[in-house]
Amino acid sequence: MLDDIIQSYNEAVFETDRMAALNVVDRALAQGVTAEEVVFKVVIPAIETMMSLIASDPDANLAQHFMTSQIAVEVTEKMLPKFRNSPEVVGRVVIGTAHGDLHSLGKRIVMGCLKAMMVEVVDLGVNVSAEHFIDEAVRLDAQVIGISAMMVHTAMGEEGCRKVRARLQERGLTDRIKLVVGGAPYRFDPNLYQAVGADAWAEDGINAAKVIIELIREVKRHDTP
Amino acid sequence: MLTANHSNQMAVLTVHVGASVTCLPFGRGRSVREILDLFGPRVRAACGGIGACGACVVRVLRGEVNPLMPAERLRLDSAAQARGERLACQLRLLGDLAIRIDHPPPPSVWTTIPMEDLCPVSSEQPAAIRYKYGLAVDLGTTHIRLSLWDCGSRQRMATRRGPNPQGVFGADVLSRLDAARIHAAELARLVRDALIDALRDMLARELGKVTPLLADVGRVMIVGNTAMLTLLTGAGYDTLIDPAYWQQPISCQPPDWQAWQQAWGLPNAEIVLPAPVAGFIGSDLVADLIATDLVEGPPGSMLLDLGTNVELALWTGQRVLVTSTPGGPAFEGVGIRHGMPVQIGAIYRVHGIDAAFSCEVIGGVAPQGFCGSGLLDGIARLLENGALKPSGRFTVPPGTEGYRLDPDNPRTAITGHDVDAFQRAKAATAAAMGTLLAVAGLEWSDLQRLCICGSFGHHLDLSLAQSVGLLPPLALSRMELMTNAALSGCEQALLDGAGMARFARLTHLMAPVNLSMRGRYDDDYLDHLRLKPISLSQNQTIK
Numbered sequence: 020m021l022d023d024i025i026q027s028y029n030e031a032v033f034e035t036d037r038m039a040a041l042n043v044v045d046r047a048l049a050q051g052v053t054a055e056e057v058v059f060k061v062v063i064p065a066i067e068t069m070m071s072l073i074a075s076d077p078d079a080n081l082a083q084h085f086m087t088s089q090i091a092v093e094v095t096e097k098m099l100p101k102f103r104n105s106p107e108v109v110g111r112v113v114i115g116t117a118h119g120d121l122h123s124l125g126k127r128i129v130m131g132c133l134k135a136m137m138v139e140v141v142d143l144g145v146n147v148s149a150e151h152f153i154d155e156a157v158r159l160d161a162q163v164i165g166i167s168a169m170m171v172h173t174a175m176g177e178e179g180c181r182k183v184r185a186r187l188q189e190r191g192l193t194d195r196i197k198l199v200v201g202g203a204p205y206r207f208d209p210n211l212y213q214a215v216g217a218d219a220w221a222e223d224g225i226n227a228a229k230v231i232i233e234l235i236r237e238v239k240r241h242d243t244p
Numbered sequence: 245m246l247t248a249n250h251s252n253q254m255a256v257l258t259v260h261v262g263a264s265v266t267c268l269p270f271g272r273g274r275s276v277r278e279i280l281d282l283f284g285p286r287v288r289a290a291c292g293g294i295g296a297c298g299a300c301v302v303r304v305l306r307g308e309v310n311p312l313m314p315a316e317r318l319r320l321d322s323a324a325q326a327r328g329e330r331l332a333c334q335l336r337l338l339g340d341l342a343i344r345i346d347h348p349p350p351p352s353v354w355t356t357i358p359m360e361d362l363c364p365v366s367s368e369q370p371a372a373i374r375y376k377y378g379l380a381v382d383l384g385t386t387h388i389r390l391s392l393w394d395c396g397s398r399q400r401m402a403t404r405r406g407p408n409p410q411g412v413f414g415a416d417v418l419s420r421l422d423a424a425r426i427h428a429a430e431l432a433r434l435v436r437d438a439l440i441d442a443l444r445d446m447l448a449r450e451l452g453k454v455t456p457l458l459a460d461v462g463r464v465m466i467v468g469n470t471a472m473l474t475l476l477t478g479a480g481y482d483t484l485i486d487p488a489y490w491q492q493p494i495s496c497q498p499p500d501w502q503a504w505q506q507a508w509g510l511p512n513a514e515i516v517l518p519a520p521v522a523g524f525i526g527s528d529l530v531a532d533l534i535a536t537d538l539v540e541g542p543p544g545s546m547l548l549d550l551g552t553n554v555e556l557a558l559w560t561g562q563r564v565l566v567t568s569t570p571g572g573p574a575f576e577g578v579g580i581r582h583g584m585p586v587q588i589g590a591i592y593r594v595h596g597i598d599a600a601f602s603c604e605v606i607g608g609v610a611p612q613g614f615c616g617s618g619l620l621d622g623i624a625r626l627l628e629n630g631a632l633k634p635s636g637r638f639t640v641p642p643g644t645e646g647y648r649l650d651p652d653n654p655r656t657a658i659t660g661h662d663v664d665a666f667q668r669a670k671a672a673t674a675a676a677m678g679t680l681l682a683v684a685g686l687e688w689s690d691l692q693r694l695c696i697c698g699s700f701g702h703h704l705d706l707s708l709a710q711s712v713g714l715l716p717p718l719a720l721s722r723m724e725l726m727t728n729a730a731l732s733g734c735e736q737a738l739l740d741g742a743g744m745a746r747f748a749r750l751t752h753l754m755a756p757v758n759l760s761m762r763g764r765y766d767d768d769y770l771d772h773l774r775l776k777p778i779s780l781s782q783n784q785t786i787k
Contacts, residue, residue: 080636080663081664081668121487121761170485
């Protein structure tokens with residue numbers, strides 16, 4: 020039964036047909052599939068399959084990538100309240116766009132993937148100052164700061180990631196809080212993330228979520244010697 | 245089968261210059277100079293096409309022509325007549341015709357804007373300018389459009405359209421602003437030189453004199469997006485990439501008017517730059533409002549200026565909500581595999597006949613690529629016949645070379661990436677429209693009037709634009725297409741003594757909306773990515 024559901028769901032997601040995907044999920048729940056199974060056995064594998072398909076398919080497009088992530092987010096958000104036990108949370112991330120940058124779409128997609136993978140995300144919004152990133156990460160005890168920058172001058176500029184890194188060092192937080200960046204400029208220059216002082220970068224939502232989960236584990240390992 | 249659209253009214257003008265040959269299919273009856281000014285290699289000219297200067301000599305090689313006109317008998321001696329020489333402004337296209345230009349002028353980037361793309365200006369009001377001539381300028385990111393006016397008689401003397409020479413520093417606004425950090429002076433110089441070059445070109449070719457007439461130019465009015473205005477004046481461009489200024493008025497006044505007058509050789513010209521509304525809302529949008537009389541119409545009137553940067557205005561009855569969104573250059577045929585501007589050889593319409601397609605091509609020649617409206621039509625037709633799915637994927641992947649509308653012509657191919665770029669541009673546009681309506685507390689069905697200006701011009705097929713979800717499915721009677729609206733609004737203000745007051749009054753009514761501060765915009769954007777009609781009830785159901 021689950022195989023049928025997985026197949027129909029994958030087809031709907033591949034066609035970016037949101038209504039069809041939601042219908043498959045409703046049908047699955049009616050047939051007794053649990054919300055946990057929907058998320059862990061249907062939604063997450065589907066988004067992983069989609070991302071690897073998109074990465075290797077010359078015909079795949081950004082629009083499809085966006086729509087796929089949106090469907091995953093929507094389904095996950097609908098399922099979470101139906102979980103029998105509150106899911107085990109991997110860790111916590113604060114996320115926002117760099118100072119001077121108002122492009123929120125990339126951040127939104129990363130947030131969706133993180134939620135689907137049981138990471139708590141706090142959205143700091145757009146045009147976030149370095150101080151605010153750090154203050155909120157400390158206040159909320161987040162393991163990772165995620166900074167999205169879609170323009171060259173916000174990705175490379177002094178007010179963005181570089182400043183967050185400098186403040187983390189000044190305050191001795193480099194082991195407690197890791198720094199991840201994403202956005203078009205980092206894709207064009209895969210070494211840029213290091214130049215601006217980030218610990219990692221990722222090129223799409225699902226990989227961002229994976230990279231962030233790795234860093235959360237690293238921080239937690241460090242915390243519990 | 246793909247067919248070039250060749251009606252009986254069309255004839256082909258073949259032009260030889262040196263070793264090069266250009267074929268220009270055109271409607272019969274037009275003068276050869278008129279056709280060449282619009283699209284072709286130019287002839288020399290020093291009058292408004294009345295046979296007065298005798299400069300536009302061409303040699304007829306073969307074809308049917310009208311008899312020699314009186315002006316030609318005056319200007320061409322019997323030897324010249326025996327060689328088959330004619331004046332291009334007097335020679336009319338009656339059937340297929342081949343000519344040679346033996347003494348072409350130096351090449352130029354400027355062409356004339358077709359009459360049918362311009363709006364008439366009422367002749368009622370009195371002249372507003374003390375001097376004889378006025379110049380209206382729409383300074384766009386990609387193109388510059390200008391018109392020269394005889395202000396006393398309210399006659400348009402000439403028009404020009406040409407590329408913004410700053411394009412070498414990047415196609416979009418952001419890369420220009422980035423370049424300005426190092427090359428501000430160079431960027432300003434390039435565009436100022438281009439404006440005066442276009443003015444001199446109009447004076448020289450239409451009036452036959454330049455220097456003495458420059459003193460008769462009494463006013464130059466320039467509209468444009470804020471970034472282009474700051475790059476023209478060299479002031480304020482550095483504040484534009486800081487979001488703190490996006491909703492602030494930005495001063496775009498040059499530091500020293502007299503230096504401009506001097507540099508341009510226009511001692512008596514009042515140089516007028518109506519102030520832009522905000523960092524991301526230019527004076528071109530205000531000019532659009534003037535041209536469309538948007539605030540004279542019913543509440544729920546919306547204006548959409550489609551281009552690389554999409555600008556929108558919504559009249560609520562009390563105020564005008566304005567915003568802009570970076571749709572991307574797909575609407576202008578840029579960033580598309582076989583994309584091209586609206587010029588000879590561009591597919592501008594596509595029809596579907598069973599499983600095949602028929603393209604209408606500008607000039608009726610073999611297709612060389614797609615302009616914005618052709619791409620939209622092509623995508624809509626592929627969707628219609630099932631070759632393309634609402635997700636933007638092809639039913640059968642055509643590979644990186646794309647899907648050929650004409651199997652025999654690779655220049656008619658649309659690729660997956662083209663579809664993707666179009667989807668993102670149309671989603672940004674539709675989401676911006678929906679967000680503005682929501683800010684005003686309105687639904688799609690409350691739209692009473694939708695004015696569509698910008699890059700598609702009058703070639704946009706409204707029904708197809710509705711079928712892919714670029715425009716809402718309103719009754720077609722509520723939608724209006726307008727070409728060169730910003731230039732038209734600028735022209736009206738140029739000729740009106742109270743022109744600046746009109747700009748000020750409209751600007752005062754405007755409330756800028758920053759889409760990135762509206763949470764729903766991203767959701768709407770994702771929802772509008774699919775190639776399907778906008779659902780009229782969609783606006784209320786989304787949180």
